[in-house]
Amino acid sequence: MFQAMSFLDFNISPDSLDNWRSKSLHEHFTGHEPVKPYHDQPEDFTKPLFVDSGGFKLLNSDTFGDRPEEGGSDNDWSIYTNPESILELQLDYGADIIATLDYPIPPNLNEEETTQRMEDSIDSAIRCLELLEQRDESPAVYVAIHGHDYETINWYVGTFLDRAGDLDNAFEGFAVGSLVPLRTNVETLVDIVQGAKDAIPENRVDDLGLHLFGISGKFTALLALLGADSFDSSSYIRAAQFKKFINREIGVDDGTTVRHPDSDSHDLGDFGVDIERTSEARWAADWSKFSADQIPDDWDCQCSACEALREIGYDQMQSTLFDSKSYDQSGDHMKSDFYALMGYHNFHVYQDEMDYVRNLIQQGDGELLDYVAKMARNDVGGIRQALKRATVRDRDLATELRERGYDRLVAERADGEQERLNVDLPVESHEISLEYTPEDFNVLERDDYCPGDERVLLIIPCSQTKPYSNSRTHRVVADATTEWKDEIHKVTVSGMYGPVPEEFENISPIKSYEYVLTDAETDRQNLIKNRLVEYLNRFGGDFDVIVGYATSKTYREVIKRSLEEYGEGVVLPREPEMRALTEHFRTTNLQQLADYLEEELAPQTRN
Template sequence: MFQAMSFLDFHLPPHQVDTWRHEAASLHEWFTGHDSPKDNPSPPPFTQPLFVDSGGFKLMNSKTFGDAPGEGGTENEWGIYTNPDSILELQYDYGADLIATLDYPIPKGLNEAEKYQRIEDSINSAVRCIELLEEADKYADWDPVVYAAIHGHDYEEIAYYVAKLFERTDYPDTIDGFAVGSLVPLRSGNIDTLVDIVQGASDAIPKSRRDDLTLHVFGVGGRLAPLITALGVDSYDSSTYVQAAQHKNFIDPDDSSKVNAIDLPETWDCSCPVCSKELTKVGIDNMKEVLQADRSYKPIAVNRKGTEVEYMKSDFYALIAHHNFHVFQDEIESVREAISEGSLGELITKTASQNQDIATGLARAAARWPDLRQYVPDTIDISKNSPLNSDQTFQSRFGKDGTPVISPKKDGTSLSHSPADFDVRSTQYEVEQSKQICLVLPCSQTKPYRDSRTHQVVEERLRKAGVWTRVEKVSLSGLYGPVPLRFEDADAVTTYDYVLTDVDKQQISLVKKRLVDFLHEYADQFDAIYGYATSKTYRSTIEDAFDDSDIEGKIVPTDPPARRLTEHFRNIHLDELAEVIQQATQTSKA
């Protein structure tokens, strides 16, 4: 696997890149049949599947590879630009067997407006890539496995991304899987957010396609392999084994800790082929001597059992990387064996017992997927790690080195809030005369609610229909019950974090009672009352409140194919909502 723009790492001029692309049928052919450097054996034919990522991170801040001339950009010598047409052609020239669509990664600290624009750009790019594969004559002889690259910073954003992609493409069956990006900063110290994103991606895959759509994650693996496998991940890639080697660090196969080569003990006991054969043959002392030598890029002579042998420092960087790679391969094999033997749960428990980050992530995942609860170590409190009781819905603002990772939307969330902190029945709420329609929406993790994607898509559609100004939006908080729009900025409303779930029977009863009381008090001041909800718990709570209050409330969509968040974003459902509200406002006028 490599990314399409990796030639930039080797400073290759345009004519050499052109040679890669056109003087052989594919990279498989280009890297087969070449003589090996030095006296090494000739390499075997390159027959393995080739996965070519789009190189979105390389393109992110590039002026050279920006928009194509026809799109207002400047021509470059490579003829490569940041658009799906150009990158797909590059992947085709490489002879890729698997591809990831061109994505627009979300860098840390990006403002909300640009972040959502990049999400939209990535979705549109995937749609265009799929369209080209299906319709362009150039690609008629090519049938790669297609991963749609997806990004998001929380569960909700990933759900939105997947729903919109399926909605916009005319060729959903061309999608073979999803590849989740922007996860690398989350591997350490941000496990909660990583779990939220991966779980969101898993949950967003339509039920009818869960057996044929695969899930890949970029840059995450190693010690996290058992956990992410339990979250639905089918494959991953990681360069950690190389990065560790660049710092002369061996990865300990027993606990995944790093041991610097200079500190490697003579008693180092690793049975991998590299350590048991290559390192034993060279000798740990000789390795240290070469790595500590005051010279680089030149051979260094050492005495090995009475014979002078020359080594380059790079020989040992490669040796360390090779060892680390075997450690990662062994981790993969242990996961595969556990799956085959039906013991993945036990493996997850074991790794969680050895690593606090993994234990925390497992508890976070188990809060959403109760089937995982049995594997959480007894010492871990699931409720404290639950997304339903989290003091921060996004990743931590700072990494362990003190540098910012990705700023959360807001801070100041309090876990001390109770239903007594806000109750619309205790306010001086009055319905404005211009509001003809009451619309009940589920609350959102994002505060104020109006800033969330779930609420924005509803507002955008109703504004387009010309009825938004006649609608009184009432959010149904899982903690407080009904929250009319004018109270969304109240301190208690902006700083709580709670999500209603099926197991919270008492809280469901409280929320429903408050909504029933609200409807009894204010229903006669509206011409019509609607609810728009696709998530199971909130939808059933609204439906039950409508029934118990004896009002003629209607919940939309009428018959969603699934009770899940992704349905919320589908245009067919938003159109139904706009249509019924338009009809209601026209009827009231008449």
């Protein structure tokens, strides 16, 4: 799978993008030589390419808006937020499968804007199918759909099918988006899958696939049981970024435990348990993670990534990852080599689960149901309550569970009443809006603001979690600087509003907006920079120390440019290994901030 707007993540210029669009990605990634002598010959790219539309990247874009003739502005990329432009980009990449341009729905978006975005996504999907109908050859199409509960997504699918008319055979299935914020709430995922499947007419159920964006791993079996057909996820990469190995263990009723099998295994006998016992000893997977510096002594994963790691040596991996200060150190291996191998191991784990689930489906005879029920009895990832919730609407599932002896996994009690099932969303309860603009808050225009007598002005980037102070990114900075908390005046740099002093974090425009500043949004970057410079010109002299802490490339650059224009202040960490959010949490970087404050404040008295 490929994200149509991924070029925004790789610092690619419009001219560079033109080169990528000049031929398909299959052609770009064919015929390459090994990057290093110890690398294998790269295989040619022959697998089907699924290109998502990039709707999330376009969520609040100032750059990629309407075309000039529709009231928007021209841009250097010649890419706009409409089905024609995005489809052309997907086709240039050489997509074999595409998802229609959609308008994602963040959790807690107000009802009016939610409805409007769903209507816009349906219009976009219809237009995409009309455009492809005019072509002799077209990629397969998945219609992107959204909804955070059963009723909403059920309405969405039903409404689209009604609107599709003669185009109802022009697509291969539905792809459910906006799931990543919900990935820890499997009960909500159950509602969403059931809502989508129940809206598909019975005569089309076997024709239309259901893809889940951003969901996989330990929930694969349960969601496949309920009707999901395909999955994607980047969790295996994110785990590797934090130097984590994902461990999937297979257990049986007699207590036997076998670590995850080779991904090439397709026979139950390959999983280390006598195949003749599988009818009596039901299987279940358990999931855990461990850090690269805490590899178990008995770790014996047989995937190709771990075989390579054993050949190189775990000591070498740990020395490079944890001791080396540079990504370009001398020697045969760089940090990126080991991040890649960890990511590849984690991918094997996810793929092993997918292969195993596929094998159970092929066996039939309720093998998949038994596997999910065993995970539920072990309460892996909250699957127990999620499976119970599924039985509320799926009476056939409830009946089959009872027939197979899993009465306690059915929501209905012996007296016929339903258990009270909790499906609270794991998000803040306040409502958000995508209609906010930079004019809805500007601290420079407020008469009720004046810094206190703190000695330090600490400038840090905003977070998706609101209020900012509740976010993980802000909490780790607060923990690192707790010794000087009474001396610090925190100002957050919002990609929407510019400087936001801490005392304004709980007002509606700050708590309820949704926006992420990107490299491509140069006009917005300049607006934020100008507001921060003006803030510093007005209030910077009130502080003894001005320090920014930022590692994400775009926000760090805005803060750095602002301090340079003002003529005072420093951005930490001084030389982060990467301009990425992961560096924000690195202990040595946080310690650098603490040491800087210690050095600047300890010997001083306020002037």
